[in-house]
Amino acid sequence: MRMGMKSTHYQVLGLNCDSSLQCIKKAYKERLLSSHPDKTGNDSSNDEVNKIQEAYKVLSDPALREIYDKSLRDEHKKQGLHSSGDGLDEYSLDEFNFDRIIGEYCMNCPRCHGKDGFHFSEETLEEHCEERPNGGFIVVAQCSACSLWIKVNFDLADEYEQADV
Numbered sequence: 237m238r239m240g241m242k243s244t245h246y247q248v249l250g251l252n253c254d255s256s257l258q259c260i261k262k263a264y265k266e267r268l269l270s271s272h273p274d275k276t277g278n279d280s281s282n283d284e285v286n287k288i289q290e291a292y293k294v295l296s297d298p299a300l301r302e303i304y305d306k307s308l309r310d311e312h313k314k315q316g317l318h319s320s321g322d323g324l325d326e327y328s329l330d331e332f333n334f335d336r337i338i339g340e341y342c343m344n345c346p347r348c349h350g351k352d353g354f355h356f357s358e359e360t361l362e363e364h365c366e367e368r369p370n371g372g373f374i375v376v377a378q379c380s381a382c383s384l385w386i387k388v389n390f391d392l393a394d395e396y397e398q399a400d401v
């Protein structure tokens with residue numbers, strides 16, 4: 237499973253998908269100020285400014301934002317991941333086996349019992365996880381066999397500590 241590296245408009249502005257218009261406006265101003273070429277003395281930040289303006293143009297317009305949100309959801313579906321996992325069963329990454337050969341976390345599907353129905357790499361986790369308000373991270377994943385969605389909780393810091401042992 238290969239993930240795209242392109243930042244979403246939300247990532248460009250450092251926002252969550254459910255940010256209010258007020259938050260979007262505030263983030264836009266802050267980002268614009270901190271990325272302005274006059275401020276950074278760096279021509280390449282023009283790109284950054286363009287991205288910020290494009291992100292703001294879409295997210296500040298409710299109609300454009302709705303279309304964009306839908307395209308994001310479709311994109312996530314294609315990748316077997318999505319970002320709003322309300323009402324899904326929760327699992328811990330501890331319940332996954334880490335396959336060192338392919339470098340992915342794998343778990344048999346609890347519904348269809350498909351072998352390694354759930355599997356993703358550490359990169360995928362880091363790119364698609366969201367921080368939980370009460371600590372740790374969460375990623376929402378889909379069984380490749382039966383399309384069941386689950387939430388997977390994990391803690392990056394723990395993973396890194398274990399890697400040092």
Ligand SMILES: [Zn+2]
Pocket residue numbers: 345346347348349350353379380381382383384
């Ligand atoms: Zn399944």
